[in-house]
Amino acid sequence: MSWRDILQMCFHNLYRRKGRTGLTVSGVVIGSCAIIIMVSLGIGMKESQAIMLSQMGKLTRITVYTAPEGSASKTVLDKKAVKQMEQLDGVETVIAKTTLDLGNLQVTGGSKNRYQCFYTTVVGVSEKDFEKMGYQLKEGEYPGKAPYEVLAGQSFAFQFADSKRPDGKNTVDYWSDENARPYFQPVGAEVSIVQRKEVPNGAEMEGSKASWNEIQKLKITGVVSEDYDLGEETSAGLIMKMKDLEKLQKPVRKLNNQKVSKGYTNALVDVKTIEDVKRVENQIKELGFKTNSMESIREPMEKEARQKQLMLGGLGGISLLVAAIGIANTMIMSITERTREIGIMKALGCFLGDIRKEFLTEAAVIGLIGGTMGIGLSFLISGIMNYFSMNAGTGGSEVDYMMGGFSSMGGGGMPISVIPLWLAGFSLLFSIFIGVAAGYYPAGKAVKISALEAMKG
Amino acid sequence: MRNVADDMIKINHIRKVYRMGSERVVALDHIDAVVKRGEICCIFGTSGSGKSTLLNQLAGMEKPTEGSVVIGKVNITKLREEQMAVFRQKHIGFIFQAYNLLPYMTALENTAIPLMFQGVGKHQREKQAARLLKLVGLGDRMHHYPSQMSGGQQQRVGIARAFAAKPSVIFADEPTGNLDTKTTAQIMEMIVEMAKKNDQTIVLVTHDPEMAHYADHILTLIDGNIVRDEKTQEKGSL
Ligand SMILES: Nc1ncnc2c1ncn2[C@@H]1O[C@H](COP(=O)(O)OP(=O)(O)OP(=O)(O)O)[C@@H](O)[C@H]1O
Ligand SMILES: [Mg+2]
Numbered sequence: 046m047s048w049r050d051i052l053q054m055c056f057h058n059l060y061r062r063k064g065r066t067g068l069t070v071s072g073v074v075i076g077s078c079a080i081i082i083m084v085s086l087g088i089g090m091k092e093s094q095a096i097m098l099s100q101m102g103k104l105t106r107i108t109v110y111t112a113p114e115g116s117a118s119k120t121v122l123d124k125k126a127v128k129q130m131e132q133l134d135g136v137e138t139v140i141a142k143t144t145l146d147l148g149n150l151q152v153t154g155g156s157k158n159r160y161q162c163f164y165t166t167v168v169g170v171s172e173k174d175f176e177k178m179g180y181q182l183k184e185g186e187y188p189g190k191a192p193y194e195v196l197a198g199q200s201f202a203f204q205f206a207d208s209k210r211p212d213g214k215n216t217v218d219y220w221s222d223e224n225a226r227p228y229f230q231p232v233g234a235e236v237s238i239v240q241r242k243e244v245p246n247g248a249e250m251e252g253s254k255a256s257w258n259e260i261q262k263l264k265i266t267g268v269v270s271e272d273y274d275l276g277e278e279t280s281a282g283l284i285m286k287m288k289d290l291e292k293l294q295k296p297v298r299k300l301n302n303q304k305v306s307k308g309y310t311n312a313l314v315d316v317k318t319i320e321d322v323k324r325v326e327n328q329i330k331e332l333g334f335k336t337n338s339m340e341s342i343r344e345p346m347e348k349e350a351r352q353k354q355l356m357l358g359g360l361g362g363i364s365l366l367v368a369a370i371g372i373a374n375t376m377i378m379s380i381t382e383r384t385r386e387i388g389i390m391k392a393l394g395c396f397l398g399d400i401r402k403e404f405l406t407e408a409a410v411i412g413l414i415g416g417t418m419g420i421g422l423s424f425l426i427s428g429i430m431n432y433f434s435m436n437a438g439t440g441g442s443e444v445d446y447m448m449g450g451f452s453s454m455g456g457g458g459m460p461i462s463v464i465p466l467w468l469a470g471f472s473l474l475f476s477i478f479i480g481v482a483a484g485y486y487p488a489g490k491a492v493k494i495s496a497l498e499a500m501k502g
Numbered sequence: 503m504r505n506v507a508d509d510m511i512k513i514n515h516i517r518k519v520y521r522m523g524s525e526r527v528v529a530l531d532h533i534d535a536v537v538k539r540g541e542i543c544c545i546f547g548t549s550g551s552g553k554s555t556l557l558n559q560l561a562g563m564e565k566p567t568e569g570s571v572v573i574g575k576v577n578i579t580k581l582r583e584e585q586m587a588v589f590r591q592k593h594i595g596f597i598f599q600a601y602n603l604l605p606y607m608t609a610l611e612n613t614a615i616p617l618m619f620q621g622v623g624k625h626q627r628e629k630q631a632a633r634l635l636k637l638v639g640l641g642d643r644m645h646h647y648p649s650q651m652s653g654g655q656q657q658r659v660g661i662a663r664a665f666a667a668k669p670s671v672i673f674a675d676e677p678t679g680n681l682d683t684k685t686t687a688q689i690m691e692m693i694v695e696m697a698k699k700n701d702q703t704i705v706l707v708t709h710d711p712e713m714a715h716y717a718d719h720i721l722t723l724i725d726g727n728i729v730r731d732e733k734t735q736e737k738g739s740l
Contacts, residue, residue: 050618057606389602392563393663394590395619397583496563499602500554500675 046399055406062379066411069375073415074422076368077476080361081423081469082430085462087354093459094346102339103274104319105137107326109312110335120333121308130314133328135321138177141309142276143169145290147238148301150260152283153205154236158257160205160228166282167238168310169290178275178313180284185232185267188286195263196284199271202227202234204281231265236283238263238293240300260296319343365475368415369483372408376487380404380494387491388498397492404488405481412480416473423469427462434461510671510703511537511560516569518555518726529555530566531726537719539670540701542694544713547723553707554675556723560705561594561673562586573671591620595664595702597674597693601656603648609635609659610644616667627666634662638692654685661689665696672697675707690716 046054059066098104109130111122120126122141130139145167152167154160170178175187180196188194203219207228217225240258263283271280278284285293298305316325322340329336380387387400518530529552537543545553559566562578570579573593581589595616603612610631617627635644638658648656657677664672677693678686694716697704706713714720714734722730 046619047621047623049624061606385602386604389598389604390615390619391587392561392590392596392598392602393616393619394587394592394594394667396587399619497558499596499598500558500563 046396046402051399051403051406054403055410058379058383058403059407059410065375065378069371069411070415070418072368072371073365073412073476073480074419076361076365076479077416077419077472078422078426079364080358080475081419081464081472082426082462083357083361084354084468085423085427085464087350087357088465088468089459089461089463090353091347091350092463093461094350096459098339098343098346101342103315104339104343105316105322106274107314107316107322107329107336107338107340109314109329110310110337111306111308112333112335122310122312122334123308126308126332126334127312129332130312130329133325135316135318135325137315137317138313139315140174140178140313141171141287142311142313143287143290143294144310145169145285145293145297146301146303147297148303150238150240150297150300152236153239153257154202154229154234155205158237158239159208161208162204162206162236165201165204166276166278167285167290168276168278168282169285169287171287175284179272180275180279181270181272183268183270185265188266191264193261193263193285193289194266195286195289197231197265197268198278198280198282198284199268200281201265201268201283202229202231205229231268234265236263236265237261238297260300261293365479369479372411372480372483373487375411376404376408376484377490379407380487380491383491384494384498385501387494388496388500391494391496392499401488401492404491405484408480408484408487409477410480412476412478412483413473415480416476419476420469420473423464423472427460427464430462431460435459508539509536510539510541510574511535511705512572513537513560514570514572516556516559516566516571518552518559518564519567529726530559532569533726533728535721535728535731537703537705539703540698541718542697542704542716543706543719543721544717545705545707545721545723546709546711546714548709551723552726553709553723555726556721557673557675557705557707561596562589587619591616591667593670595667595669595672597657597660597664597672597677599676599679601648601653601660601680603656603659603663605648608645608647609640609651609662612648612659613662613666615663620667631662631666634665635659637696638662653680654689657681657685657689658692661693661696665702668700669702671703671705673705676709677706678708678710686710686712 095104109122112120124141127139127141130136147165147167152162152165154162172188175196183199188196200219203217203225205228206215208215217227219225238260240260242256242258263285265283269275269279269284273280276282294305314325314329316322322338323344326336326338326340390400391397513533513535516530516533517528520527520529533556545556547553558564560571560573562571562573562581565579570577572578573589576589578586578589603609604615607615610628613631613635614622614624614627617630622630632641632644635641638661640655640658640662643651643655648659651659657680660677664674672693674693678689681689690713693704693706696702706717717734719733720730721728
């Protein structure tokens, strides 16, 4: 028999028993739907997690520190170490960064130190790494060749207090007033790192009775957008060229009575994919450094998500198993009813293989139809669930609670059910496979029916 | 006189015993016979004499307990099931008492079934089926389903189907058992005429003595034994 004839025969037979075929198909629809929805909830959960994690920080970044003083390791985070890390498999970029600890020094601006900033972060990054770092210029430009040209963080200029105004009214409310303007325009402005010396006797009047010891003037050439992945200095700090910062280390440390430590403060290692993080992090630890990455948060979360996903998929799998039993049952019933027909076919010379093929195809078609409809229904259910969970806002919704609140943690409008194409395709293939597997035993039974059945009655 | 020199079916010492619990039923008891090519062979006997059992052994529907059946040059007793299917497709046609048409197929499709099993394309096999249906006088019923036809009409489809693949032997177990006398005569004449045209052999089971009229060769069975094996040289005389 040709495949065309087998298929036609199979559709005839399925159509002849519409009611039963329909019920069996609906079993598969429910089964495949259960699998798709369950797995899609798992994927949705994972995606919300990923987004949530990425809001917490860049997932492919490892921050490397020199091991704390006094620890056994004497490895210095220097140029050589950076080179070593750059050569590790999977590492994309390594950017060294040094923080200048101002200690009791401060930064002032305006004439005669009118504007005073009590705390800020000052970091040094090698000039050639500015681009690699990915700083987004909001205004102005990158520092030029001249020494002590610097970049300021987005809200750096708002950190200053005006010493000519009374207490309580001497700062700009950057956080709640969106029209707020800083006391001075940062781009082009000069600020100084200074040491304030109180005049020991005399009345305490802000600023007037203090003397200022200027350590270094800095010129702001540009303002960068705030991005915590790049460091807190992009918010309210200053970014200097590494070579300028290194020159400042000695005097600043001395004024604070600190020793000058060797090497960089830390290094930002970016790897190519999330999968590289763990391995590279371990390799860097072996070099003798302390590291930090999102991996320590991400891994247990992923593990938990995977377990939940497995459980959900398993639940769906059980429903499909029930559907498979339904298919087998339908096929056996059909074969019992068609015993005579099969006998006739055999008496007329039908190949055993063709009989087997016909029944397996019938079972596969039930799986195919059920699987296809299951995909359609799944997209519908998934859409409805997402519609309600997104409109229910953050937290509170039942499904969200079921999912361990991940979707709301992921920030409001995250879909809780995600059906990727591979899932739809896989479930369809699986439904067909289930059909064929369920049809295997009944088909074997059909093949064993004797041609003599045709002669009876 | 036709040329019927060669043997079509050789029945060699067949014995068929059915086991029913502790009881044994000897349905056929050492039967020997030869059916020549082109013969219309009638197997006669009362109910329970073993006619259907003998036919089933000849057609390879079941294996005899002892002995063998040779059709043409092939010992069909030795064929495995898959080989038997091929042999049936090529050499054997069947006409059933209960017509045995497939209910979800039209007369045309039913007639074409043996060719479909051989893998013949739809167009070609239905052309042949249509030709045969016209021959049995059902040119206007080709697209009817079995449930829309009378018994006689269904059996004519059954005959067309038996001849569709041009088999060398056609087996028929009481093909007119469910039909009235007039229709029986029509059907029998049709079978004989079609078989004679292509020198096909017919083995036909009946308990109706009237059928002798159409036969060249009559085997009479009583209790699983052939009690008479006669050839009617000329047909036509009642
Ligand atoms: N499958 C079987 N199992 C047991 N006994 C059987 C079986 N088939 C036939 N027999 C027995 O074999 C004997 C011959 O049966 P068979 O069907 O060949 O008779 P028949 O001549 O065709 O009768 P009828 O004219 O009624 O069809 C009977 O006694 C019957 O009971
Ligand atoms: Mg009988």
